[in-house]
Amino acid sequence: MKHWLLKTEPTTFSIQDLAAAPSQTTHWEGVRNYQARNYMRDDMGLGDRVLVYHSNADPSAIVGTASIVRTAYPDASAFDPKDPHFDPKSHPDAPTWFMVDIKLDRIFAQPLSLNALRPVAALKDMELLRKGSRLSVQPVRKSEFEAILKLAGRG
DNA sequence: GCCAACGTTGGC
DNA sequence: GCCAACGTTGGC
Numbered sequence: 001m002k003h004w005l006l007k008t009e010p011t012t013f014s015i016q017d018l019a020a021a022p023s024q025t026t027h028w029e030g031v032r033n034y035q036a037r038n039y040m041r042d043d044m045g046l047g048d049r050v051l052v053y054h055s056n057a058d059p060s061a062i063v064g065t066a067s068i069v070r071t072a073y074p075d076a077s078a079f080d081p082k083d084p085h086f087d088p089k090s091h092p093d094a095p096t097w098f099m100v101d102i103k104l105d106r107i108f109a110q111p112l113s114l115n116a117l118r119p120v121a122a123l124k125d126m127e128l129l130r131k132g133s134r135l136s137v138q139p140v141r142k143s144e145f146e147a148i149l150k151l152a153g154r155g
Numbered sequence: 156g157c158c159a160a161c162g163t164t165g166g167c
Numbered sequence: 168g169c170c171a172a173c174g175t176t177g178g179c
Contacts, residue, residue, distance in 0.1 A: 133177095165171095
């Protein structure tokens, strides 16, 4: 089982939106970066655990966890000219972009902000905390995932 | 709103 | 294949 971090802007789709979704499950659509795509398409497995991160938020923070409940399949939003993530170069017979489905596990009682995470020794190599890190789908080490859960407590 | 960091595009 | 220009991300 692997561990991941998924970024989302809460003004677009928040973990509260995930909690309100049918079966607390959603398609993680709109990823338009090749490295992020490759992680989703090639490496994500059923049952992998996910940290949900709110970017461009106040404060930006890890806000909860989810699990992969469906592995990669074509991202149909790329085929829709009216969709903000439309990509004319992606065709249904040879899709460029993929998505997975995730299901909410829990929302942390206290969001873990970047300021709260930076001083944690166990997280010093975490991709999220690297300067200039922009990748919206990131692998997370098991030790990092467990450290995050510990910080989040049982609430 | 600023701007650094990064990815993509396209002329050559 | 280089690389300048441009667009996007995202913390602050």
